[in-house]
Amino acid sequence: MPTLIPTAATGARSVPATMTVVDPARTLPPEEQERFLAGTELNGPFVADLLSDMLAHERCGAQLYRSVAQRTNNPVLEERYRHFGEETVEHVAALERLITELGGDPAYVSPAARATEKAGTALLESTFLLGGSVDLMTLELVMLDAVLLAEAKDHANWSCLAAMVEDLPGGQVREALDAAVDEIEVQEDEHLRWAQDTRCRMISLQATSSPATSRSMKAEDVIARIKNLLT
Amino acid sequence: MAFNPLDQKGIAVPDQFRNWSELNTTPYDKHTVDPYTRTRVILMNGAEVESILFSHQFARHTDHPELKRALAEGRRADAQQQRAVNGLNPGEQTPLETTIGYEQVAVDLTSWLARHEPDPYLRQALDFALLEDFDHLYRYANLYELLHGGQADEITQHLTEITPGRPTFAEHRHPNDDIRRHFETHAVDPLSRLHVMTITAAEQQTMNFYMNHGADWIEPIARGLYAEISLVEEQHVTHYESLLDPLDSWIAQWVFHEYNEVYLYWSMLQQESDRRIKTMWELHCDMEIGQLQVACDFMRRLEGREPADLLPPALPEVPVTFEPNKDYVREVLATQVDLQADGLDFVPVRELPPDHRYFIYQKTVNAGGNPSEQVIDENRAHSGRDYRDETEGDHPITDLRHVHAS
Numbered sequence: 041m042p043t044l045i046p047t048a049a050t051g052a053r054s055v056p057a058t059m060t061v062v063d064p065a066r067t068l069p070p071e072e073q074e075r076f077l078a079g080t081e082l083n084g085p086f087v088a089d090l091l092s093d094m095l096a097h098e099r100c101g102a103q104l105y106r107s108v109a110q111r112t113n114n115p116v117l118e119e120r121y122r123h124f125g126e127e128t129v130e131h132v133a134a135l136e137r138l139i140t141e142l143g144g145d146p147a148y149v150s151p152a153a154r155a156t157e158k159a160g161t162a163l164l165e166s167t168f169l170l171g172g173s174v175d176l177m178t179l180e181l182v183m184l185d186a187v188l189l190a191e192a193k194d195h196a197n198w199s200c201l202a203a204m205v206e207d208l209p210g211g212q213v214r215e216a217l218d219a220a221v222d223e224i225e226v227q228e229d230e231h232l233r234w235a236q237d238t239r240c241r242m243i244s245l246q247a248t249s250s251p252a253t254s255r256s257m258k259a260e261d262v263i264a265r266i267k268n269l270l271t
Numbered sequence: 272m273a274f275n276p277l278d279q280k281g282i283a284v285p286d287q288f289r290n291w292s293e294l295n296t297t298p299y300d301k302h303t304v305d306p307y308t309r310t311r312v313i314l315m316n317g318a319e320v321e322s323i324l325f326s327h328q329f330a331r332h333t334d335h336p337e338l339k340r341a342l343a344e345g346r347r348a349d350a351q352q353q354r355a356v357n358g359l360n361p362g363e364q365t366p367l368e369t370t371i372g373y374e375q376v377a378v379d380l381t382s383w384l385a386r387h388e389p390d391p392y393l394r395q396a397l398d399f400a401l402l403e404d405f406d407h408l409y410r411y412a413n414l415y416e417l418l419h420g421g422q423a424d425e426i427t428q429h430l431t432e433i434t435p436g437r438p439t440f441a442e443h444r445h446p447n448d449d450i451r452r453h454f455e456t457h458a459v460d461p462l463s464r465l466h467v468m469t470i471t472a473a474e475q476q477t478m479n480f481y482m483n484h485g486a487d488w489i490e491p492i493a494r495g496l497y498a499e500i501s502l503v504e505e506q507h508v509t510h511y512e513s514l515l516d517p518l519d520s521w522i523a524q525w526v527f528h529e530y531n532e533v534y535l536y537w538s539m540l541q542q543e544s545d546r547r548i549k550t551m552w553e554l555h556c557d558m559e560i561g562q563l564q565v566a567c568d569f570m571r572r573l574e575g576r577e578p579a580d581l582l583p584p585a586l587p588e589v590p591v592t593f594e595p596n597k598d599y600v601r602e603v604l605a606t607q608v609d610l611q612a613d614g615l616d617f618v619p620v621r622e623l624p625p626d627h628r629y630f631i632y633q634k635t636v637n638a639g640g641n642p643s644e645q646v647i648d649e650n651r652a653h654s655g656r657d658y659r660d661e662t663e664g665d666h667p668i669t670d671l672r673h674v675h676a677s
Contacts, residue, residue, distance in 0.1 A: 044576070044580060045577075045581050046457045047461075047580070047583075048457075048458060048583075052457035053458055054457060056452075059452050059453060059615070060452060060455050060516075061392040061393070061452035061453065061454060061455075062455050062458050063392075063454075063460065063463075065389075066460075067458075102575070103576055105575070106576075107574055108575075109575075110575065111572070149455065154455075154518055158518055161518075164520075164574060165520060168335050169332060169333040169334075169338075169521070170333070170334055170335070171333075171336070172333075172334035172335050172339070173334050
């Protein structure tokens with residue numbers, strides 16, 4: 041089972057920054073950062089931070105999918121959210137394997153990962169903190185918006201990694217990165233395409249429905265309507 | 272045996288509300304109370320106030336109806352707990368006597384946390400403020416003798432020494448020098464998180480108490496001393512709250528608050544010598560477990576996260592303990608009294624350049640003299656010496672040893 045929340049108990053380590061202090065016992069030492077991918081054409085410390093960042097994004101994605109799958113009133117969306125959520129957990133596992141294979145530490149939380157997690161947390165919070173001032177139909181769109189935004193970055197991450205791999209000479213590093221990209225990029229394409237298409241369909245359905253019906257409907261009728269959307 | 276709050280039943284939040292008689296608790300007897308029972312009451316009052324204020328802040332950042340209702344319910348239960356705990360303080364205990372209790376909390380809580388803190392920077396932050404609160408105890412003890420002829424050791428029962436620390440006049444820093452680095456929320460030892468949350472709550476309550484009770488006095492020296500020290504406490508709140516990682520989500524912060532309250536009540540009940548008050552700690556511990564369950568439920572439902580993955584598998588084995596820390600305080604005094612803050616770091620004051628903002632700020636606020644120095648001068652003139660309770664011998668710093676009135 042991959043680690044979805046890195047903590048001291050799971051061996052999380054980080055690095056000090058201007059405003060961050062990390063217990064020396066839990067700090068990734070500079071020499072270990074420099075050893076990562078040493079002797080390759082890559083900037084090891086940068087790639088370590090990037091992979092940690094991508095891992096943080098996948099972890100946030102897994103939480104987002106689990107959250108929205110529990111809250112949507114639409115069975116089609118629920119099924120997709122659960123399915124993509126499971127795949128996202130697999131992406132977490134794949135990234136952890138990749139980092140380990142490259143000689144890194146999947147428990148390392150880089151400064152870039154922290155920034156990404158802050159964005160992911162806010163994106164997830166945007167789906168419920170204002171839940172009292174959006175109607176149920178809009179809430180479905182808000183959740184789908186969050187998925188789309190998360191998948192857009194996710195897709196960009198893997199596309200970028202794929203492009204980077206193409207420029208690498210052959211060898212163990214390229215093979216490891218290639219394998220991960222091959223395994224995941226297709227799924228990321230599907231996730232993004234689905235989120236874009238589904239959002240567009242939801243918006244079209246809403247845009248072409250009668251304003252009178254959507255404004256005066258009772259909650260249970262709205263839920264029934266949401267359930268039948270996309271079927 | 273390991274105590275995991277997530278495995279406990281607790282009391283469901285809707286069953287936690289009490290009637291006015293239950294909240295109007297019988298106070299302890301100030302003459303016979305164990306000084307550390309008084310400090311436990313002060314600490315738990317502060318923990319509840321922090322929890323209530325946090326919940327209000329959270330509620331102002333959401334309109335999610337279920338979340339708002341759950342926050343309101345838990346907050347009301349916490350507000351009732353706070354009234355019950357604070358009601359243990361007797362009316363015959365004057366604000367100044369309570370203040371001496373607050374400083375005993377500050378000294379012995381901070382010392383204990385520092386002694387058990389695994390992270391060196393966080394331990395340094397605790398040691399730094401410890402010497403300032405230690406000095407406040409000395410200043411208030413002198414005010415107590417000057418105004419009432421009281422002996423502060425009758426309140427502290429010689430469990431905590433009373434003697435100068437880092438002199439209060441030297442504690443006034445430019446606000447930019449009260450900000451610290453924060454721990455990293457993933458890598459931090461769970462014990463460190465609990466320590467920082469606990470000391471932040473305690474110092475915030477101390478600030479609140481002083482800034483509100485300063486106006487209770489007629490005597491200008493008392494009003495001035497409360498104004499001066501309450502502003503140092505504001506510095507301490509800035510200092511300690513900066514140690515918390517701002518990365519955590521609102522719900523994660525809620526879960527951590529409830530978890531820390533469970534840890535604190537569980538700690539208090541381990542040591543409580545007053546059976547009646549121990550019963551209250553047990554009741555409140557069960558209530559906090561119930562509140563923790565609600566916060567965890569929202570984490571699962573709204574954040575898709577399993578709280579057991581975020582929280583440690585059990586409470587720390589050692590409860591937060593009120594006990595004498597005299598040797599520790601003396602050691603920190605002997606080695607760190609001359610430290611000051613320069614931005615995020617601690618440095619010997621002699622290393623600050625003469626044009627450092629510390630000295631400019633000092634010149635501004637100390638321009639008309641310091642109530643914290645005046646109270647010592649006046650008590651020396653009145654009592655023939657300053658008030659101290661040095662149970663372990665002379666002050667470890669030669670310059671801070673007894674000066675008799677000339």
